[in-house]
Amino acid sequence: MSYIANTDKDRQEMLDIIGVKHFNDLIANIPEKLLLKDFLKLDKPLSEIEIKKRVFSLLSKNKCLNKQNSFLGGGVYDHFVPVAVDHIVNRPEFVTAYTPYQAEVSQGTLQWIYEYQSLICELTGMEISNAGMYDGASAAAEAILMASRKNRLTKALVSETLNPVYIEVIKAYTEGVGIEILTIPMKAGVTDLEKLRDLSDDKTSCVVIQTPNFYGIIEDCFQIDECITNISENKKQKPLFITINDPISLAILNAPNEYNADIVVGEGQALGNRPYYGGPLFGFMASKMDLSRNMPGRIVGATTDIEGNRAYSLTLQAREQHIRRDKATSNICSNQALCNLAATVYMCLMGKNGLREVAELSTKNAHYLAKEITNIKGFTLAFEKPFFKEFAIKTPTEPKIIIEELHKKEFCAGIEISVKSNDKAESDKLLLIAVTEKKTKADMDNFVNALKNVITTPNSQNKDSKETLNVKKEIN
C-alpha cells in the first residue's frame, strides 16, 4: 500500500500536459549511471492484515511494564497518564499539523504552546519558557551553551551527581564549541561544595546541578547558591546557576527561583508521556527574563491580529536558525511538540492538587519501600540523605544478580549503577530503585518478599555460566 491517489490515467494526463511521454523523461538530466537499475532490496510489501500480524508476533516477544512489577527509573518514569491525554494528543488536528509558522491557521497549536510555557514558568518559578527541546539531556547541554552565550565565559562546572548519560550528552554537545566541562565530585551522595569552590575561577560560566540528583537525593541548592555567590565575590560576573529538575518533584519541592536558579531544565516525559523505550522524550527549558535573547528553540508570544483580537505567534525568531543561520542560538528546528502537548493536557487535568498528590504518593511510596528493603539484612541505603521518589541501595549480592533473579519472577528490580568510591580503586555497585504513585502497597510488599527470597536462596550467589541477556544489559 503506497497511499498514492493518482491512477494510471491521471498520471498519463499529467505527463501529457507536462509534455513528456514517460516518467523517465522527467529525470533525463540525471546522469544515467547514477540511476538505480533495480528496485531497492527490501522485504516484499505487506498488506494491512499482514503487517499487523507481523507486528503482533514481534510484540509478543516484548514484556511491557504492566506485566511486570517494575521499579525502573533513571530518567524515564512510569507515572500515571489519564486516558483523556491520549484522546486529545491522538487527534489529527494536532498530530498532522505542521510547525505553526502560518499563525492564522495554527492558533490551536500556538495557544497550547503558550499555555504550556505558562505552566512551565509556574512550575519552575521562571519568567520565560521555550516550546521544548529534544530531551532532558540535550536541554541541559543547551542550557550550558546558553549561559556561555550570555556571559562569554567558557568553563562549565557540572556535578558528578547528574545522570551520567546527561554528562555524556553535555560533553558531545559542548566539545565542538570550546566549552570546558569540569566535573564537581560527589561527596556522600551530593555535590561536594568544597570541590565546587576549588574548581571555580574567572572563567566559570555556570554551575549545573541536578535535584533530585541521579541517586534520588535532594541537593541543598540554597547552600549551592550561597557557594556560587561567595566564589563570585570580587569578580565581575556571578556564574549562572543551572538546575535540572524532575518536573513532578516541583509540585512539592522548592521552585528553583527560591534558590535563585537562572536556567531550569529537565526531562518532561513524566508529565503525561509514556516510556516508549526511551523516545520520544522532551526537554523543558525556562529561565529568568534577562536570558530571553539567548534562549534556544521556539517561543510563542501573545499578540493581536490586525483587528485587535487576541492571537498568538512564534516570537523572538531572530534567535533562530532560519533567520540567523550560523549565528543562531541553536540549530534546533523540529522539537518534540506533541509530547509537550501531552504534558500540557496532563498538567491541566491534574491541576493544582493532582500534581501535588502524584508527587506526595510517589515520595511516600518510595520512603515506605526504602524502609522495608533496608529492614532486610544486608540491604542499606547508600546515602543517608533526604530523597524524593528514587533511592540507591547497597545490596548484599551484586545488584545485577538480584536484577536477574527477580526478573525471573516478573520484577524489574531497578538499575545497577556504579559509584566511584574515594578510598577504593574499584567503584561500588548500587541498585537504583524508582517508585511512582502507580505502586500499591501490595506491589511493594511483594517486591520486598522477593528480595528476601533471593538472599535466602543459596544459588543466587552462584555466578555460573548463565551470563544471560539480563546481565548483558548496559545502563547507558
Added chain:
Amino acid sequence: MEKLIFDKSVHNRKGYSLPKSEVDININDIIDKKFLRKEELKFPEVSELDVMRHFIALSHLNHFIEKGFYPLGSCTMKYNPKLHESIVSSQLFSDIHPHQTLDTVQGILEIMYELQNDLTEISGMAQTTLQPVAGAHGEFTGLKIIKAYHKAKGNHHKNVIIFPDSAHGTNPASVTLAGMKVVEISSDEKGMVDLEALKKVVCENTAGFMLTNPNTLGLFETQIEEISKIIHSVDGLMYMDGANMNALLGLVKPGHIGFDVMHYNLHKTLSTPHGGGGPGSGAVSVREDLVKFLPYPLVDFNTAPLCKGDLGEDEDCAGYFFLNSDHKDTSIGKIHSFHGNFAINVRAWIYIKTLGGKGLREVSENAIINANYIRKKLENVYLVPHNHTYCMHEFVASGNRQKEKGIKTLDIAKRLLDKGVHAPTIYFPLIVPEAIMIEPTETESKQTLDDFINAMLEINEECNTNPDLVLNAPSNTPVKRVDDVKAVKDLNVRHIL
C-alpha cells in the same frame, strides 16, 4: 479566540482520580521543610470535560493534513497513514522502559535493527544510527562524525564546512554547534552549485561539503560527481541533507553518487507525522569507514543462542538482538538519553514494510510528476526562475510579477489560507526573490492539485481585480493577519498564574 484554560479554573474543581495513600508517612517527617515548595502551585482546577472541550476547541483552529492540502516546500507534508498510529498506540510499545532487560525487548530491537538496515539500503551506505530525533540533530551528528574522521587522522586543521547559499538555515547553525567554520558559496545562474566558486574556496582546511540534493530549488545537482571529486581530492567529506529524499527513493542512492554521510527526516520522507513541530526523527547513515564514529549503541544481532543451552530447542536459541557499544572508544558519544524517537521510528519501519522497494520508487515518481504538473500549469502566470530543466519533487516560483502590482508573496500566501490551502514555504530559498516553494507530495490526487492550481490562478486574478482582498488576507480564518512585530515588541510569553 478561545479563552485560556486558566480562565476556566474554579477553586476545588477536579479532573483526575488517584488512589489514596496506603502508607502511613507524613511528607513533613521525611523532607526538611527547607526543601518544600513555599508557594503552592497555581495550576488550573478544571474538570475532565472542561479540558476536553478546551483542547478540542483549540484543535478546530488548526490546519492539518486531513483537513486540506499542505504544499509546503522542503517539508514533505504527505499523508500519515492511520495504520501507523493505530499500531504504535499498543501498550506493548508504549509501556516499555528503556532500562528493561534485553530479553524483554527483543521485538523492539528487531524493529530497530531492520530499520537500521533498510535505511542503510535506501541510502546506499554502510550503517545507520537511529539516535538523532530531528533533522538538525542528524546534521549535528553527521558533522561531528566528519570532525571525528579528520581528528582521527590528525588533521585538526580541517575545520571548514562549505555549503551553497541555497542551504537550509539549520546547515550553518549545525556547523557552528559542531565547532566548525562556515563558508558559503553562491549558486550559479541555473541555481546549481557553482563549480568555479567551489574550486576557489576548497583548500587544505576543507572538512566537508554540505548539500541538499535535489537542492532547495527542487533541482537535481547533475554535477554531483564533479563536486564530490573536488571535495574528496582534499580528503573532505560529502554530507547530504536528506530533507529532499522524497525525490530519490529507489531512483538514486546517495551513497552511490559521492555522499559519505547523510541524514534522513523520517517525518518528511517516511511519512511519520509532524506533530505541530515534532517529534520527528533524523536517522544518519554513513559509509563503511565512518561507522566507528556513529553514536553508540547500535542495535546488533548475535547468532549465538540466547543463553547457553538451558533453553533447549526454544526458537529464541536462533540468536538475539542486543545493543552493541563495541565502538564506544571511537564513537562521537551519545546525543540522546536513550535510542532516539523510538515510537516515530516504528512508524517509518511500518511504512517501509508496507511499501517495499517498488512502492518506495513509486512514491518518488509520483511526487516528481505531481510537482512538474503544478509547475507547468502555473508557469505562465507565476515566474518560475529556474525552469531550464524539469524539477524533482518540488519547485520554486517567485511572486515578482505580482509584486510589481504591489502584492507581496506573503499576501499571496495569506490569501491561500482563505481558500482552505496551507501556504507554501515562502521567502526560501533566499536566492529567489519573493520565493514560493511548492511541494505537493505523492499522496495528493490530480483533483487536489487542480483545485490548488485554480486557487493560485484566482489569486493572480484578484491581484488585478480586487487587490485589497489579497492585501488584507486572510479574512475567513480563525484570526485575521497576526501582528508578529507586536509579539516581539510587547513580549508576552506566559500568562501569570
